[in-house]
Amino acid sequence: MATFQLELVSPEKLLLSRAVEMVVIPAAEGEMGVLPGHAPMIVTLRGGTIRVMEGGKDAERLFVAGGFAEVTPERVTILADEATPLAELSKVEADRRVVEAEAAYAAASNDTPEKRDAAMANLLAMRVMRDVAEAA
Structure with a gap:
């Protein structure tokens, strides 16, 4: 399956940078799924869970307290106010x-x-x- 680059950055550090199949982000307007080739946009994030999809299932889940996401056809960059893996x-x-x-x-x-x-x-x-x- 096609992939795109996902980068998740918090004020403290780069938390994630890798190729993924899909990501679901908690946009202010509601849950938003992003696949390779998505239309460019910048969205505000609300507090919620980011779901990273690989192999057709959740590979990783992280809580974000808010922030912004920049979506391009080849990349998603998430600038999170705060981000924590759910397990932590x-x-x-x-x-x-x-x-x-x-x-x-x-x-x-x-x-x-x-x-x-x-x-x-x-x-x-x-x-x-x-x-x-x-x-x-």
């Missing part, structure tokens, strides 16, 4: 981060709409992190 997620840590995000959202109630939206996006991402940590 901790339910206890995810619960703690949900509590922090809830407090930050409550504290942003009198801030600008942009700051409230950012706090809500973080809260939603942390809730997804908790959900996938429980399922892992």
